[in-house]
Amino acid sequence: MALLPFAACLMSLSCLAPAQPPASTLQLTSHDTANRIGSVVLTCDPAGGTHPKREKACAVLSGVDGDFSRIQARHQACTLIYAPVDVTVVGTWRGKPVSFRTSYPNRCAADRDSDDVFAF
Template identity: 35%
Template sequence: MRHRFATVSAAALLCLAGTAGLAEASPASSHGPSAMVFTVTQGGDATTGTVLRAAVLSCAYTAEGTHPDPRAACDALNAVDGEFDRLLATPDRGRACPRRKDPVTITADGVWNGDRIGWKHTFRNECVMSATLNGNALYAF
């Protein structure tokens, strides 16, 4: 399992490196470049779990990357000003989720406004993740 994560991470980071280089060359942001890799991993440890999905996002002059809706994702990232814990602030309390333990870990790695970011959060299961992120476009891939 570790090899799958390493392969996806290496490929994503190569994309990120290329995208980050483009972001640095672009004068779009007065705060510095923004290029991130996002993952959703089955398990409580992102380094040993199975990567379910991943996306690369660059929020330079234009929003681009492998994310299916890069503009909405960049807007969501701007809304929390790169403070990923704020994504967890407004869970949908009306949504009932099973109590079963089947951990899912989300990560964000890269550069946000010129600052290095490495963030992760583990949810009890995918339903809790969905209810907590409550339609946030950042992890809608």
Template identity: 40%
Template sequence: MTSHRLGGTLLALAASLSVVLAPTADAEPRTSTLTLAVLGPEGALHVVRLLCDPPGGTHPAPVRACRELAAAGGDFDELGREDGMCTMEYRPVVAVARGDWDGEPVRWRERFANPCLMSMGTGTVFDF
């Protein structure tokens, strides 16, 4: 009979620990940390750090950039503005993002025909 009581006690203890150790909805959000780089048309390299939750880093407009990324669900291909016009000059630029967004790894790279098209396609995130 003692083994039944001990087994019941261990089962109750395991159940209570699983409740205590289970993640809650109030758990702290994960900080998103990104290194963003732009290789400009003349070969100039610009690199900034963007932190979200809370916004910060060396990005000149971290609050707006984090808000745009959040609206895009962290998907860099969903960034950008829908209005505007650019000239058709060919001055290629490359935008690169590495790091993590909400705990998920980010590895993104895109080539644009000119800086204006990059700005149209990425909004504030690569505006530095």
């Protein structure tokens, strides 16, 4: 009887393929004080969607396992002009629900502090 699970596995061939992580699909939106609204879709595993820097954004998010609060800012100087940018993210990261919202003091800080995840 121990062969039954093995036989079922061979018949479906599901035991032969490596497990793939579920695809990640995220809707990223930004809104600034000039009332400009930007929105892109980012898919990872494989990288795709409408994000202009999708390969880099997926690499950054892979490094923090989809946790936007853990993204490390890159070293870049930004002006101190206050022009807030609000960003939101909804979707799934490798099968887990994602919901993130924060504000940055300006567009430069949003791009820098998200390591270009919000550069769109």
